[in-house]
Amino acid sequence: MKKKINDLISINKGKKPNLITKEQENGYMPYVDIKAFEQKIIDNYTDGEKCQPCEDGDLLIVCDGSRSGLVGRAIKGYVGSTLARIDIDSSVLPEYIYHFIQGRYVQLNTSIKGTGTPHLNQELLKSFELYVPSLEEQHRIVTRIEELFSQLDSGVETLKKTKEQLKVYRQAILSEAFPTLSKANKKLLYEIAEISGGITKGRKLSPNDSIELPYLRVANVQNGYLNLSQIKTIQLKKTEREKYLLKFGDVLYTEGGDRDKLGRGTVWKDEVANCVHQNHIFKARINNSLAIPEYIAYWSMAGTAREYFYKNGKQTVNLASINKTVLSNLPIPIVPLELQYKTIKEIESRLSVCDSIEKTIDTALQEAEALRQSILKQAFEGGL
Structure with missing residues (x-):
């Protein structure tokens, strides 16, 4: 027999409580927001006044936000304001309804309502029919x-494990490919390249004296490649164009991020015309015939260079960084060009x-x- 979902479930939207605390005081229960729902990480607790309770295993569905339509199982607490508890008729198993709605996630998520914050289209959900054996x-x-x-x-x-192992293998490829760093073949980066920082954002410039150009942000410069899916523009003085303009063969380095990702970068190959770079990205422009940009970039991704950046980077509470001095003193094994190629x-x-x-x-x-x-x-x- 086919039945409409509307005849089998009721949707009880959660509410934002008057009182929320980070500490679990006596009688307080988890406030099941989207983080607690998806990751089982509890950040907030409430006394539950005027809230919708939920028990372990209850079905919840996301009603607001980009994940609208996502269904999952609850933990004991109070339903967050962006979620709803699904109560189910005794003629159907909760797991049966769960899997049915799970199979309609794409349809629900792409048929959301609202022009600002997206909302679950409850009418669509309730209109679904399913066979109830x-x-x-x-x-x-x-x-x-x-x-x-x-x-x-x-x-x-x-x-997924194989994909993670590939990261380790890539690092091994880089580390094994280079000759041993010794005093005889060592050069510091500043000895073979001109190193410079980029433009600081947020400066107030005269419209008559400035131009607008595309620029690279830290998000664009990844470890060994560029992510150019979103390129923004920045204002700079007309006289600064040559100073900050990227040129084919520039080796790019990021200034900050996670400590194990300091100095990540790649070689610029004119992917975007007339492109400059932000101050959190350094460029190293090879200024002699001793080195090839790709050789320098690959060395910078290898184990010895990673250890150098890790050891010399400055760590703050949430961010690690390197400065121009640290980058300038990066040691590199310089061998004949034929061996570099x-x-x-x-x-x-x-x-x-x-x-x-x-x-x-x-x-x-x-x-x-x-x-x-x-x-x-x-x-x-x-x-x-």
Whole structure:
């Protein structure tokens, strides 16, 4: 028999309590906001006055925000104002409803209401129809879904571990490719390159004396590649254009971030015309014939350079950073250009294999998610 979801569930929206505290005082329970719901991390507690309670295992659904339509299981506490508790008729198993709504997440999430903060389209949710067999048959379907999901989760976990192992392998490729750093072949970065910082944001400039150009932010400069999906512009004086303009072959370094990512960067190859850089990005412009930019960039990503940045970086509460002096004194093994070209070729050949494997893994992860949705679709169409 087919029934509308509206006949099987009721949706009870959470409310923001008058009193919220970071400490769990006597009688206070977790305030189940989106963080507690998704990550089981509790930041806030409340006395529950005028709130919707929830028990361990209750179904909750996200009603407001970018995750609207996401369904999951509750922890004991009080329902947050962006969530709702789903109460279920005794004729259906909570797990049966959970998997049904889970299979409609994409439809719900892309049919949200509101022009500002997105909201769950409850009318759409309530209009869904599903086949409601006997409780025994519901048990069988739920069991089969969870068996298949368990197998799928195991495969996904293996793929994710392989992807993490690729990061270790990439680092090993870089570390093994370079000659040993010794006094005989050591040069400091400032001895072979001109190092400079970028433009400070937020300056007040005269419109008659300034120009607007695209610029690189820290978010654009990743470890070994550029993320140019979003390029912003910045105002600078007309006389500063040449000083801050990036040129083909500049080696880029980031000033700050997590301590183990200090000095991350890559080689600029004129990907964006007339592009300058922010003050949190350094550029090193090779100024003699002793080194190749790609060689310097790959060395900067290798183990010895990473250890140097880690050891010499300055740590604040939430951020680590390097300054121009630290970057300038980065030691680099300088070998004949022929050997540098050979090193670059070997690194890129091996890294291309990693790229190919990673692409295959990413495709498999996408297919796994599609398979998950296919399992749910079949489950509620009699295919299991």
